[in-house]
Amino acid sequence: MTDTLETAARPGGLRRVAIDPVSRVEGHGKVTLLLDDENRVQQVRLHIVEFRGFEKFIEGRPYWEVPVMVQRLCGICPVSHHLAASKAMDRVIGAFPVPPSAGAIRRLMHYGQVLQSHALHFFHLSSPDLLFGFDSDAHRRNVFGVIEAHPDVAKKGVLLRKFGQEVIRVTAGKRVHGTGSIPGGMNRHVAAADRDALRRDVAQVIAWSEDAVAIARQLHAANRELYDAFGSFRSKMLSLVRPDGALELYDGVLRARDEDGTILLDGAADQGYRGLIEEEVRPWTYMKFPHLRALGREAGWYRVGPLARVQNCDFIDTPRAESARREFVAWGGGSPVHATLAYHWARMIEALHCAEVIERLLDDPAILAGELTSHGTRTGHGVGLIEAPRGTLIHDYDVGEDDLVTRCNLIVSTTHNNQAMNEAVRQVARQYLDGREITEGLLNRIEVAIRAYDPCLSCATHALGRMPLDVTLVDAGGAVLDQVLKSADGSLVRG
Amino acid sequence: MTAPQLVFGWGNACRGDDALGPVLIERLRALALPGVECLDDYQLQPEHALDLVGREHVLFVDASLTCATPFEVSPLRPGRDASFSSHAMSPAALLQAYLDVHGSAPPPATLLAIRGERFGLGEPMSEAAQRHLQAALSWAQGFLR
Numbered sequence: 001m002t003d004t005l006e007t008a009a010r011p012g013g014l015r016r017v018a019i020d021p022v023s024r025v026e027g028h029g030k031v032t033l034l035l036d037d038e039n040r041v042q043q044v045r046l047h048i049v050e051f052r053g054f055e056k057f058i059e060g061r062p063y064w065e066v067p068v069m070v071q072r073l074c075g076i077c078p079v080s081h082h083l084a085a086s087k088a089m090d091r092v093i094g095a096f097p098v099p100p101s102a103g104a105i106r107r108l109m110h111y112g113q114v115l116q117s118h119a120l121h122f123f124h125l126s127s128p129d130l131l132f133g134f135d136s137d138a139h140r141r142n143v144f145g146v147i148e149a150h151p152d153v154a155k156k157g158v159l160l161r162k163f164g165q166e167v168i169r170v171t172a173g174k175r176v177h178g179t180g181s182i183p184g185g186m187n188r189h190v191a192a193a194d195r196d197a198l199r200r201d202v203a204q205v206i207a208w209s210e211d212a213v214a215i216a217r218q219l220h221a222a223n224r225e226l227y228d229a230f231g232s233f234r235s236k237m238l239s240l241v242r243p244d245g246a247l248e249l250y251d252g253v254l255r256a257r258d259e260d261g262t263i264l265l266d267g268a269a270d271q272g273y274r275g276l277i278e279e280e281v282r283p284w285t286y287m288k289f290p291h292l293r294a295l296g297r298e299a300g301w302y303r304v305g306p307l308a309r310v311q312n313c314d315f316i317d318t319p320r321a322e323s324a325r326r327e328f329v330a331w332g333g334g335s336p337v338h339a340t341l342a343y344h345w346a347r348m349i350e351a352l353h354c355a356e357v358i359e360r361l362l363d364d365p366a367i368l369a370g371e372l373t374s375h376g377t378r379t380g381h382g383v384g385l386i387e388a389p390r391g392t393l394i395h396d397y398d399v400g401e402d403d404l405v406t407r408c409n410l411i412v413s414t415t416h417n418n419q420a421m422n423e424a425v426r427q428v429a430r431q432y433l434d435g436r437e438i439t440e441g442l443l444n445r446i447e448v449a450i451r452a453y454d455p456c457l458s459c460a461t462h463a464l465g466r467m468p469l470d471v472t473l474v475d476a477g478g479a480v481l482d483q484v485l486k487s488a489d490g491s492l493v494r495g
Numbered sequence: 496m497t498a499p500q501l502v503f504g505w506g507n508a509c510r511g512d513d514a515l516g517p518v519l520i521e522r523l524r525a526l527a528l529p530g531v532e533c534l535d536d537y538q539l540q541p542e543h544a545l546d547l548v549g550r551e552h553v554l555f556v557d558a559s560l561t562c563a564t565p566f567e568v569s570p571l572r573p574g575r576d577a578s579f580s581s582h583a584m585s586p587a588a589l590l591q592a593y594l595d596v597h598g599s600a601p602p603p604a605t606l607l608a609i610r611g612e613r614f615g616l617g618e619p620m621s622e623a624a625q626r627h628l629q630a631a632l633s634w635a636q637g638f639l640r
Contacts, residue, residue: 053616057509072509078537124541155596162542176536 031425031446041429046422046450058408063089063399068179070395073412074456076120079113079168079178080388084395086181087251090374091271091382092399095184101370102185107250108361109171109180110386114249115209115354116164117389118306118347121454122212123157130219130344153215156208160351163198163205167358170194185373195362202359206320209352213324216345220331229431231340231424231449234259235301236292237308238416240387243267245314247321247353249387255312256292256302261336264292270385273394279411287418290411301419304391305453306346311336316349318356324349340424343452388413390454414455424449497549498532500639504556505536511618512611515558515628518620519609522632523639531639539584544593550602554638555586556631558624559608565627566634571604605638607631 032045054073058066067085071078083106090096097103165175170190172178180188220227236259240252254268254276268276279288280297291300302308311329316322328349331337361367384395391413398407414421428449502523504516517535524533534546547553555571573594574587586606593601609631612621620628 057617069509072507072537076538120540154592158541158544158592158596161540162545165542 044426044429046425055408062403084384084386084393088382088384088395088397089183093183094376094378095374098185098374099371101366102372104366105186110250111354111357112164112167114389116161118351119160190367199362206355209355212348216348227341228339231427233423234338235303238302239309239312241313247313247316271383303420304416306350307343310346321353340452417453421453499551500531501550502533502554511613512624513614515609516556553604556607558611562608564610565630566609569606571606
């Protein structure tokens with residue numbers, strides 16, 4: 001039962017601790033802890049401001065604009081939206097499948113995107129928590145602490161991300177606001193000179209990615225008790241897989257496993273996702289709660305992203321990543337790994353896989369020449385489903401005869417993980433906050449749990465002049481009892 | 496050949512005055528000022544430290560909720576801060592990343608913060624922000640010559 005701590009039985013007389021926004025996660029989120037007089041956690045809710053309004057923003061636009069426009073949904077993974085919208089529009093105009101050259105270039109772009117996003121997350125967002133532990137000084141628990149203690153790791157992180165960005169540039173046309181993928185295919189090949197430049201670096205990128213997997217594995221081995229228990233809970237898992245069961249990030253069929261690893265559904269076509277997944281609205285948050293329709297809201301929620309993907313698949317078709325996957329699976333001793341912090345390890349296995357796939361695709365002559373677009377009979381409806389860095393991403397559109405989008409539904413990875421992130425926060429609250437003084441270190445554990453999911457909370461604005469963290473104590477009736485500001489240097493100031 | 500001066504702006508063109516940075520970059524780029532390279536992105540990211548290599552000076556441009564009207568100019572120094580969500584790295588933190596990754600001091604840098612008013616999805620740039628943009632553009636042209 002996941003709602004144990006979602007709604008307190010007697011909210012009256014409880015104190016509320018609000019953490020807003022959660023620092024170092026993308027966009028803005030707020031964690032609300034409803035406490036009783038002894039600081040026992042009675043209620044926990046994770047509030048996330050996500051893509052509110054974007055679907056309406058898209059409706060009424062010409063379909064061919066959409067793959068470019070949706071890149072503005074997220075500054076970290078614009079390519080995932082670019083490609084998911086393109087895949088949906090392929091279906092809308094009946095141009096499916098796209099030619100092999102277009103498919104190969106899109107795949108190259110996507111794996112470059114996942115590699116750079118995973119590198120950013122591990123080396124510059126979460127590794128400070130993992131390398132220094134959760135009680136380390138707040139000033140060191142950040143990327144610069146990592147740089148000081150592990151300068152080569154930080155540099156590798158920058159260069160891995162730079163390589164991924166370069167893959168995106170040579171496939172999408174520009175390093176930002178790319179236009180390479182269009183409804184029905186691609187509008188450009190990869191230039192031979194660009195391919196050759198990437199080839200020169202890819203072996204080094206694979207080696208660095210292997211190093212990253214080793215770091216993640218060593219962290220788990222060194223702190224097994226902590227890593228296995230922190231924010232851990234059992235859940236179902238959902239992802240794309242290739243029809244033969246291989247790990248797949250660009251295009252495949254849906255598979256879900258239950259808490260014990262037994263397959264619940266398999267081989268499901270992406271175009272029929274609405275028959276499989278239901279989105280539930282709850283009154284206390286703008287973010288929906290997707291779940292498997294057949295199992296209902298109580299039993300049907302699931303996790304997506306690296307932890308799900310690495311365990312949902314039967315194998316990985318690149319040798320180094322497959323070896324790493326086997327070690328990961330062995331860690332579970334025959335049962336699925338449910339530890340929240342295992343996301344980081346799984347994420348690095350995927351980064352290694354992406355580097356290997358990029359190397360393979362750079363040797364594929366289809367990226368340099370061949371038909372780039374398909375044509376067919378227009379259907380007016382299409383779903384684009386892709387495995388974005390954070391998990392399964394769904395774009396779903398209806399387009400009228402006048403070429404304008406009449407309906408848009410987006411389910412982003414973070415929405416799929418909504419219930420799971422709430423559950424992770426509850427587990428951490430149970431483990432570390434119940435009955436204790438609320439310190440910055442304890443509050444940071446909640447942030448660590450959220451960051452493991454790499455949530456994308458929408459690119460709201462990031463203008464200069466905003467405080468990174470605002471902690472407010474209010475009572476159940478909404479009156480503010482206390483306020484703590486977490487300043488830009490990480491220190492806490494009580495209001 | 497690396498241009499000696501880099502102007503780097505960031506923001507989301509779909510969110511009202513958050514577009515101030517990229518729009519200023521677009522206007523400057525159209526002027527094709529000699530020795531000046533103009534770059535923009537959705538957000539500052541760690542790898543942007545590599546864009547600073549070989550520069551004599553860097554001008555960062557972003558919208559601001561708190562700066563003076565119409566804009567504010569301030570020198571930047573490398574500095575550790577807690578602002579680096581993967582969606583919100585500060586320019587000072589980027590300079591620090593340069594220092595730590597390269598082991599040498601980053602080029603001198605200046606922040607041009609342009610006052611914005613509204614940042615809603617799908618909103619056009621406010622009239623006030625457009626005035627601020629024009630004033631900032633005039634200043635930037637003089638600064639970069």
